[in-house]
Amino acid sequence: MLTLTEVEALARAAHEGQTDKAGRPYAEHLAAVARGVRELGGDADQIAAAWLHDAVEDDALSQRWLAGASLSGRTKAIVLAVTKRAGESPEEYAGRILATPGALLVKRADLAHNADPARLAVLDEATRARLTAKYTRMRGLLGL
Numbered sequence: 001m002l003t004l005t006e007v008e009a010l011a012r013a014a015h016e017g018q019t020d021k022a023g024r025p026y027a028e029h030l031a032a033v034a035r036g037v038r039e040l041g042g043d044a045d046q047i048a049a050a051w052l053h054d055a056v057e058d059d060a061l062s063q064r065w066l067a068g069a070s071l072s073g074r075t076k077a078i079v080l081a082v083t084k085r086a087g088e089s090p091e092e093y094a095g096r097i098l099a100t101p102g103a104l105l106v107k108r109a110d111l112a113h114n115a116d117p118a119r120l121a122v123l124d125e126a127t128r129a130r131l132t133a134k135y136t137r138m139r140g141l142l143g144l
Contacts, residue, residue, distance in 0.1 A: 002070045004047055008034070011051040014060035021131075022122045029113060030054070036109030042102075049078035049106050057083045078103045082110065094141035108144055111135050 002010070011030050018026035034050040042050070048071060055061040056079060066076055081100035084093055097103045113119070115135040120128045 001072065002048070004044060004051075007048045007051045007071070011055060011060075014055050015058070018058065018060070020119075021127065022119060026054075026058075032113040033106070033109045036112055037106055040105055040109060042105050042109075045072050045074040046078060046102050046105055048072075048075045049082070049102070050109060052079045053082050053106055053110055055079070074102060077101075078106055082107050090138060090141055094138065097142060104142060104144075107138075107142060111139055111142075111144065115139075 008031075012027045015026040015030065020026055020029055030051055030053075033053060034047050037046050037050040052061070052066075052071075052075070056063055056066055063080075066079060069076070077100055081096050081103035097107050115132065120132065123131070
């Protein structure tokens with residue numbers, strides 16, 4: 001099994017050169033979500049999933065890679081649960097997260113960092129408003 005240090009290094013390498021909407025290195029978001037999961041009492045499977053939570057969705061790593069990776073089945077299930085799928089409604093997405101043990105905590109940490117006022121403050125007003133509404137809706141669907 002990959003250690004958390006190895007998972008972190010792998011996630012950082014997979015997202016190398018990517019930036020978030022504010023132009024910050026994407027690895028900062030991954031680190032914040034992993035830290036949030038840890039602070040919320042998440043276990044090693046959830047912390048590993050936090051590091052990898054956007055890897056498949058962003059095509060940084062493939063689903064095939066994830067299937068063959070030396071990770072627990074639970075970590076893989078959480079990563080897949082929080083991976084948005086093309087054409088999927090927010091309700092379907094939230095339902096999958098709620099049905100997957102351990103996934104809600106990872107998504108909670110992800111939403112907390114995404115909705116951080118300091119992070120949103122650097123975005124233009126239209127983007128900030130759109131994302132705030134999106135994150136508020138998802139929190140509601142997840143019961144957060």
